[in-house]
Amino acid sequence: MKKFICLLIAIICTMSFVACTPSGTGSGGPSGGGNSTKSELRVAVIDSGLGTEFAKEYERDFEDYYKGYSFEDGKTGVDVVLVPGLSEYASSTLIDTMETLDTTVYILDDLMYRDFVTQDRLVDITDIATEKIYDEDGNFAEDTGKDATLCIEDMMADGFSEFSRKVDGKIYGIPFRASVAGIIYDAGMFDEERLFLNENNQVGANYADIEEGNCSTGPDGVLGTYDDGLPNTMADFAYLMKEIAMDPSRIPFCFSGKYVYVRNHAFQAIHANYEGYDNYMLNYTFDGYDTGLNKQISSSNYKDLLYQNGRKAGIRFFEEIFKQQAYSPNSKYSSDQTQAQKEFIESVEAEKRIAMFMEGGYWESESRKVFDDMGAYNSDYGYGKRDFRLMAIPNFVGDEWVPDQVNTERVVRAAAPHGTNIVLSKYNTSPNPELALKIGKKFVQFINRRDQLVDFTKNTGGCVRCVEAPTAYTEAELNSLTKFGRSIYEYLNDGAKLAYTIDLADVRFTNPKSFSFIGSGDGNWGFACSIVGGSEFGDPLSVFLSSTKPTADDVFSGMVNFTKLQAPAER
Incomplete structure (x- = not known):
């Protein structure tokens, strides 16, 4: 009987421990006390339709690259702990909770960038964004032996450097992705x-x-x-x-x-x-x-x-x-x-x-x-x-x-969502915030390396980073992509040009939600909504599919009228 009671207590304790342990992908779990032989870096990643395969590859590659490096006495290597989430990383929630969390790096689809900067939530990362550590192809120069001629800011797609510095001239985020x-x-x-x-x-x-x-x-x-x-x-x-x-x-x-x-x-x-x-x-x-x-x-x-x-x-x-x-x-x-x-x-x-x-x-x-x-x-x-x-x-x-x-x-x-960014929390509650920040900066520089830019598209299909490789992809790199992903770069190699949707106008930058009309998609002002017959429709096809029997002129005039009603006043 005593053996049975002891066994029952052991099972209950084990179940309680498992139930109270949050889930995570790093070898040490999502909270402290993981791999005691390695330094820990906690990375929040948005878990939306994009998936998290790209982040898992970031984790594996970064850990492998720094497996022999010591960031602190008595430890060698890094244990990256991914913390996937969705609603908890919405700007309206995160702006209040970020300073209470022990996560250092945030990879986010949609960030109210101006609000987070003005409310002092983010680390100024101008230093790592402007540090010339990449060679002419976007690889770490120290690995290739070539001259270090490029920095992350140099490789940002058109408009993102301006966006990143728009609040006070400093850079607080590295642009993340576009669809x-x-x-x-x-x-x-x-x-x-x-x-x-x-x-x-x-x-x-x-x-x-x-x-x-x-x-x-x-x-x-x-x-x-x-x-x-x-x-x-x-x-x-x-x-x-x-x-x-x-x-x-x-x-x-x-x-x-x-x-x-x-x-x-x-x-x-x-x-x-x-x-x-x-x-x-x-x-x-x-x-x-x-x-x-x-x-x-x-x-x-x-x-x-x-x-x-x-x-x-x-x-x-x-x-x-x-x-x-x-x-x-x-x-x-x-x-x-x-x-x-x-x-x-x-x-x-x-x-x-x-x-x-x-x-x-x-x-x-x-x-x-x-x-x-x-x-x-x-x-x-x-x-x-x-x-x-x-x-x-x-x-x-x-x-x-x-x-x-x-x-x-x-x-x-x-299509780049407003404020799609990779940022560092200024007030993370990790046991050693300074160490976490040091490793976090290395992580951000690493995932903007050429091979990581290629792998991001490989793992997401038709999404691209808003930091671009400075030279055309090689045949081997193209072959690593899905055929859909490859087709995008084949089209670009033939002269097509990417147009990134990015809020550069002051009225857009300060009022991004005012331009996120129903149905516009990815937080962009698509001018696609329409009022026809007194009803609102999210796109032209919705109008044609309705019982209103509209003409193309009806849809166009309805689109103009809807947007004039919703958009911020001109100034």
Whole structure:
């Protein structure tokens, strides 16, 4: 009996200990007292649709790199403890709790940057952001033996240095990520079913034809580039959708019916490509000359940007999808983004195969389990194995409603949430805050090394860091990415330009939530919402799918009216 009681007590104590221990991925768990032979670094990481695989690789690689290094007496190496979370890392919560937490590094999707800086929550990291420790390719110079010529700030994508210093001239955060989104197509299906366009702009080409040059030039009008075989104009794209739907075993599109922001990725991608880089970025700077509107834009008249014809192009695109009923029945109302992802991915084995998809850049990461489950019975279906690619946006010429597109520059929209940042907490409650800060700074510099930038996209599919490798990716680096991720860089290597959505205008920087209208997606002012027939809609397709029977003009005027009501006053 005594043995039984002792055993019962032991089991209860063990269960109590396990129940009271928070979860974490580091070898020492998420709280103190982990690996006593190593120094500890606690890293908070947002656990959203992006997933945490990228952070787990950060953890492994950083620990391996510093495995023989001693940051404090009696200990060698570092034990990185990841602390995933979601709601607890929302700005409205974290701004009050950050100074009570023992986490040093925060990798966050959405941070009210100005508020955190002015309320003294973040460490000034200008020192590590400007320290020239990288060589010409973005590697640690001390490892390659080359000259150290670059710092993190040098490698920040356009606009992020200005954003990071906007509060008081100092840098408190390293820009984190952007989602390259829009229209994704199943290139494997296009090849197998000869859905690429031939030299006469007719369906019937495959990869073999493209290699021989027996194909359309694509939107750029040049053979031998990324977009060969794709529709040149919106009329060609409309024709392609009809040809796909001619076969009852095929469906042109699927998308989320529940969350319109994923469809707005496509709307804004079309808007950006129609306008060109400079005109499109005026929506985020409110400072410059709009060549389409023929006027200077400033904070006093930024609402005139509502009349950019790129928005009409986006509306026209969705109108055509609606007219042709070119979508899966599940897409109209029922599917959330994960259901739509699953339908698109699994359609390869379904009665009706889906050719194209509207989504954000991290859809592959968010769908990793679907890929893993399919890969379990057919390795060709595993994560990163399928041939999905980013669709080059067609030109809008010869359309009755949309003025002919003048811009010939290929623009790819990279949606960066407001304040997407990697930051260090100024008041972390770790046992040795100074040591934690020292290691944390090393960690931040490490994950902005070239190989880590590549690996981030490898682990997220179509997301890119807002710190860019200074030279083009090698073939080996491209091969490490998913085929969708690789397609983005192939397009960029052919001259397409990334347009990062970043709040540089003062009115946007100080009032970011005022520009985060319903359905705009990723905290960006997408101008995609509309009021038609007294009802509010989150995107153009929602209006067309409704019972209001709108015209394209109705949607456009409703979009202008909605945004004028919601946007901060001009000044």
